[in-house]
Amino acid sequence: MVLGGCSDYLAEDNKSNVSADNYYQTSEGFETLVNAAYGSLREVYGGEPYIFCAGTDMYVEGRNSQPIGLSEYRFLSPADEAVEDLYVSAYRSIQTCNMGLHYSELTEDFAALNERIGELKYLRANYFFLLVQTYGGVTLATDFINSPTLEFERNTEAEVYAFIISELEESLNLVASGAYTGRVSKRAVQHLLAKVHLTRGYLDFAASDDFSKAASYADAAIGGQVLDIPFEELWTPGNEANAEVLFAVQYDRGSIAAAPTELGNSQGGYFGPYLGGSEQAGKAPWRSYTLCPTMYFYDQFTEGDSRLDASIMMYIYVDYWDYYNMPEEELASREIEYYYAPQWASSDEQIQAWRDENPAQRSATEVIKYENWETDKSLPGVDYGVPGLKKFDDPEAAFGENTSARDIILARLGETYLLAAEAYFKDGNTGTALARLNEVRGRAAKPGFDLTLAAIDLEVILNERAAELAGEYHRWFDLKRTGTLVDHVDMYNKDVPRENFQGKNGELKILRPIPQSAIDLNQNKNFKQNPAY
Numbered sequence: 001m002v003l004g005g006c007s008d009y010l011a012e013d014n015k016s017n018v019s020a021d022n023y024y025q026t027s028e029g030f031e032t033l034v035n036a037a038y039g040s041l042r043e044v045y046g047g048e049p050y051i052f053c054a055g056t057d058m059y060v061e062g063r064n065s066q067p068i069g070l071s072e073y074r075f076l077s078p079a080d081e082a083v084e085d086l087y088v089s090a091y092r093s094i095q096t097c098n099m100g101l102h103y104s105e106l107t108e109d110f111a112a113l114n115e116r117i118g119e120l121k122y123l124r125a126n127y128f129f130l131l132v133q134t135y136g137g138v139t140l141a142t143d144f145i146n147s148p149t150l151e152f153e154r155n156t157e158a159e160v161y162a163f164i165i166s167e168l169e170e171s172l173n174l175v176a177s178g179a180y181t182g183r184v185s186k187r188a189v190q191h192l193l194a195k196v197h198l199t200r201g202y203l204d205f206a207a208s209d210d211f212s213k214a215a216s217y218a219d220a221a222i223g224g225q226v227l228d229i230p231f232e233e234l235w236t237p238g239n240e241a242n243a244e245v246l247f248a249v250q251y252d253r254g255s256i257a258a259a260p261t262e263l264g265n266s267q268g269g270y271f272g273p274y275l276g277g278s279e280q281a282g283k284a285p286w287r288s289y290t291l292c293p294t295m296y297f298y299d300q301f302t303e304g305d306s307r308l309d310a311s312i313m314m315y316i317y318v319d320y321w322d323y324y325n326m327p328e329e330e331l332a333s334r335e336i337e338y339y340y341a342p343q344w345a346s347s348d349e350q351i352q353a354w355r356d357e358n359p360a361q362r363s364a365t366e367v368i369k370y371e372n373w374e375t376d377k378s379l380p381g382v383d384y385g386v387p388g389l390k391k392f393d394d395p396e397a398a399f400g401e402n403t404s405a406r407d408i409i410l411a412r413l414g415e416t417y418l419l420a421a422e423a424y425f426k427d428g429n430t431g432t433a434l435a436r437l438n439e440v441r442g443r444a445a446k447p448g449f450d451l452t453l454a455a456i457d458l459e460v461i462l463n464e465r466a467a468e469l470a471g472e473y474h475r476w477f478d479l480k481r482t483g484t485l486v487d488h489v490d491m492y493n494k495d496v497p498r499e500n501f502q503g504k505n506g507e508l509k510i511l512r513p514i515p516q517s518a519i520d521l522n523q524n525k526n527f528k529q530n531p532a533y
Contacts, residue, residue, distance in 0.1 A: 118174025272388015304449025503532025
């Protein structure tokens with residue numbers, strides 16, 4: 001937190017002998033600090049997604065090993081590297097925001113100054129929200145640190161939540177309105193305020209109006225906008241700035257061209273099976289085969305739900321990328337190498353009927369029935385054994401890890417509706433909760449199908465979030481927020497029995513441990529570890 005500073009983001013090029021301190025007091029220099037704060041999002045979200053997704057009901061280990069602490073809760077310890085990564089990168093990013101806010105009081109006035117202050121406050125609040133959900137009470141380091149500081153106190157969860165809400169309320173009054181342009185907008189702030197109030201509403205120090213405020217903020221972020229973009233189009237490569245996106249980590253091809261495996265992101269590579277090694281470069285995407293969807297996830301879809309085909313690559317052509325690169329009329333005659341038959345079309349008769357529809361394309365296809373989708377790392381030859389998410393495919397990415405230049409969407413309208421549904425449900429307004437939920441399901445329905453529901457409960461909401469938000473870095477937080485982490489993982493993740501959650505003194509491993517390195521470096525020896533570790 002102290003030593004990281006901002007060196008990763010800002011390289012001084014002092015050609016004019018102007019000091020950094022003086023440069024940051026100009027509008028041009030100050031904007032570089034704000035840009036650095038936005039750039040810090042890549043460090044937090046751009047790498048391996050285990051901290052957000054592993055060890056949940058939706059993703060199970062495939063052929064390759066996940067970090068065992070995060071994925072199975074066995075041996076989860078304060079020395080876990082993956083646990084430390086988020087802690088360090090979040091505090092480094094907070095320091096970048098602190099630096100910008102420090103200079104905001106010194107820089108020359110310019111038209112967008114207040115908006116930039118609001119953007120920095122949002123980004124800093126978002127990082128603290130990640131920290132408090134993951135580790136519980138943490139240090140509220142809100143000052144720009146430009147000299148060694150060796151002693152930190154641990155604030156309570158209640159204090160951290162109060163600070164986050166205060167920051168976001170200030171941000172809401174400062175940032176710009178209007179459509180998403182890549183910067184923080186009022187709707188993005190409202191969305192995050194809804195999630196923060198909703199999350200605090202479950203805790204023992206909740207305010208009495210947390211759920212009602214969460215519902216109000218979610219509705220304000222929705223702003224009357226309906227979900228009218230087809231789900232497939234929502235995730236079409238290159239369409240990451242569509243009208244339903246509220247905030248995202250931005251990338252582009254040019255910004256990662258110099259070193260795509262270092263500067264790109266990994267979201268596209270972690271949610272499916274192995275499709276081949278380097279011989280597949282240009283023919284199929286790189287897949288880590290570590291975070292494979294569970295059957296719980298697949299079970300959420302019915303025949304009329306368009307999100308199955310839009311989220312999952314059900315057909316794998318001889319060249320995987322044909323799906324994106326060939327015109328539809330040519331694709332109709334392109335040989336399909338693998339077909340994942342869904343649960344409503346997996347009988348021998350149904351599969352034969354499917355082949356007979358287009359024999360030239362399908363006669364040689366290897367069909368994997370729904371009953372055989374289960375990933376089993378103990379079996380040989382499980383490559384291709386389970387369908388993977390295609391939502392984040394980047395046809396232009398170089399083969400390998402961290403090469404995608406697609407934006408990582410952090411907040412979008414579909415989730416805002418689901419936040420509203422959960423908030424209204426927890427506030428006792430089940431009628432409005434159901435209406436918000438059915439708005440999401442209505443968009444998901446294929447023509448001729450009705451997916452609307454007549455009843456709602458927390459399990460229904462969690463199931464809907466699973467189907468709508470697969471791979472979008474929310475699931476571990478969803479289960480922790482709702483108090484369902486242990487039960488859902490025990491029921492739906494075959495790698496994690498309930499006893500794996502047992503920590504020291506009978507405490508459950510719900511929070512992740514504070515990294516031991518942070519405790520060792522802190523000269524305040526009253527800085528306590530979380531109780532299960």
